[in-house]
Amino acid sequence: MTVYEFAKGLILEAGNNVKKIMKQDIEIETKSNPNDLVTNVDKATEKYIFDNIMKTYPNHLVIGEEGHGHDLVDEQGVVWVVDPIDGTLNFVHQKENFAISIGIYNEGKPYAGFVYDVMNDVLYHAKAGEGAYENEHPIPDIPSTPLKTSIIGINPNWLTKPRLGEIFKPIVDEARSARAYGSAALEIVYVATGKLAGYITPRLQPWDFAGGLIILNEVGGKGTNLMGDTLSIYEPSSIVMANKQLHSELISNHFEKNIEIIELLQQRLKDSD
Amino acid sequence: MTVYEFAKGLILEAGNNVKKIMKQDIEIETKSNPNDLVTNVDKATEKYIFDNIMKTYPNHLVIGEEGHGHDLVDEQGVVWVVDPIDGTLNFVHQKENFAISIGIYNEGKPYAGFVYDVMNDVLYHAKAGEGAYENEHPIPDIPSTPLKTSIIGINPNWLTKPRLGEIFKPIVDEARSARAYGSAALEIVYVATGKLAGYITPRLQPWDFAGGLIILNEVGGKGTNLMGDTLSIYEPSSIVMANKQLHSELISNHFEKNIEIIELLQQRLKDSD
Structure with a gap:
């Protein structure tokens, strides 16, 4: 299994976990201000992703919002950049229109990107140099517009x-x-x-x-x-x-x-x- | 069949027609300015809705964006207020996130409302005094918020x-x-x-x-x-x-x-x- 295939499975599984937890009550806590809500789901999802990366690729590095991971200062090996819940206010107020985001870089170069719109079950993904996909459909090049x-x-x-x-x-x-x-x-x-x-x-x-x-x-x-x-x-x-x-x-x-x-x-x- | 049931069937059928036409090319024309795009779909959908109302209820009145219908000045009988494509720019640029909207008034009083999110296939609807629905699910009362x-x-x-x-x-x-x-x-x-x-x-x-x-x-x-x-x-x-x-x-x-x-x-x- 390539890192790309592993990451694709991981983000989909993380999304399924989010859906399961959402069926239970959502316990909300505030960070520094009311605009900066973070939920247990946020933390649990980042931990799930972090732990699974570490189990499979112990030498990879992870940068994440909730503090899991490593303090990095320059380009070294494989780095995962993880947002467990992007769009936290949508998550809290709308229960949809949020995403899990993962970018993977290898020696400072883009390797693969994933954005999973969890509630609509749409995974946007790309391996650098091999085109982008919306689920299994190739995304065409975007047109130029003024x-x-x-x-x-x-x-x-x-x-x-x-x-x-x-x-x-x-x-x-x-x-x-x-x-x-x-x-x-x-x-x-x-x-x-x-x-x-x-x-x-x-x-x-x-x-x-x-x-x-x-x-x-x-x-x-x-x-x-x-x-x-x-x-x-x-x-x-x-x-x-x-x-x-x-x-x-x-x-x-x-x-x-x-x-x-x-x-x-x-x-x-x-x-x- | 009540007017409510007729209208519900009509808006769903109009939405299906929109989806069919969208599979063909969309011919766009501009009205007064570039922000005011209107498509053949807009006109065809309003005509479809208007013609069907007139066929079944020849004494009802229709107010619509594209000019079908009647010039009304005050409250008289049953009035349908129809927007065949609300969110025209979304329609043109996104091919989704637009709606068909119908409000029906009887002697100046609200009778029933319908908003059909066509591409997501979600019909919001309500008969006055009998609660609102998202497809077949009742929508609960909304909470108060500052x-x-x-x-x-x-x-x-x-x-x-x-x-x-x-x-x-x-x-x-x-x-x-x-x-x-x-x-x-x-x-x-x-x-x-x-x-x-x-x-x-x-x-x-x-x-x-x-x-x-x-x-x-x-x-x-x-x-x-x-x-x-x-x-x-x-x-x-x-x-x-x-x-x-x-x-x-x-x-x-x-x-x-x-x-x-x-x-x-x-x-x-x-x-x-």
Whole structure:
């Protein structure tokens, strides 16, 4: 069994466990603020994934939201980047529209990405260089679109921020329309499947984007920070994921004009990490 | 067969026709602007619904988006308020997440509401006074929530508008989070099923909200314009749909403070109709 096949089985099994636990009551606890809910399911799922990776591949490394895993500083061996429940608020309030996300990197290079929409039972997955799949259906390359005919994913919350809002407003105004689904991992794979032409957010952790990014790259999409730099799985970052034409238009017509504010925000992200 | 049973069969059959036509190519035409796409499917579906109502109930009246039906000025007999495709941009860009919406009124009083999420094959429906259903499952009454623990539906587009944006921003900031799904009919039934605690938008036509409103009322939710007034199926309106506690909080803490701007917007809606 390849690591890819193992990971595919593991994420599906983890999803089945989530469904089982959801039939019981959900015990919710708050982390630092009411917007940052985390559930027992989150922790149990990360532990399940971590323990199974360690049992089968004791020399692999794991980066995860809930603190399981290892402190990593640079590229070494096989690294799994795991988000047990992406879209925690959807999980709590909607009992659906959340995902398990796994990105696997080998010596710093993308190896495979998985985003599992648990309640809809849709697994988005890709092995680098071999194309992306929605369950067993190949996902075609995404078409290029200019902003004015694009539907973009962006949370309304960001438009209320004083400086950031001023950068994002002209983008929303020029776009055909905007959507907000509340799960970064799902919104990134929605770009890969063409439901969204792009997805923009000022702050994600590596486990939010690692799986989706590998899938998006396989269908010709591009993901960077708002300055256009390559994303690292070792630090939080601002995010723009889109088809190549839209990505290029957003960087040159919008983000480059505001490079000083964006660099400041990126620096704050690193400082607060 | 009751009108309710007839309407239920009709909307499901109309949905099946949509799926069939979607397997063929979709010919898109633009109405007044690129944000206002309308498809052959839209027109064909409205004609199908209109013709079938007229065949079975020649004395009923129909209000519809695409111009079929009758010019109505006040409450008379049985009136069907029909949106053949709500969420046209989702239809065009996503091939899913759109709905057929039907609200039926008898002598000005709500009789039955239907919102059919075609691609997910979920029919939300309610006969006034007899409870609401998601397919065959009764929808429970929705819980009361304060804004600070609520997920609200609001399109990011509205936050970029100069005066309206200033009214909506504090709401988005105080809410636990915000979502935007791109179909008013679906967003209203999401309030009814508790996926969203509320849904706010400055402008809807009667066919966008008539079906969903009847469903929402059956589970204890409330829908009015932003001034708190009862909605009419004969004119466009601003919209706030929510559980009762949230509805009351939004009106008294947010919209009443801005009543002059809101009245102005409401007047413009009527003038432009």
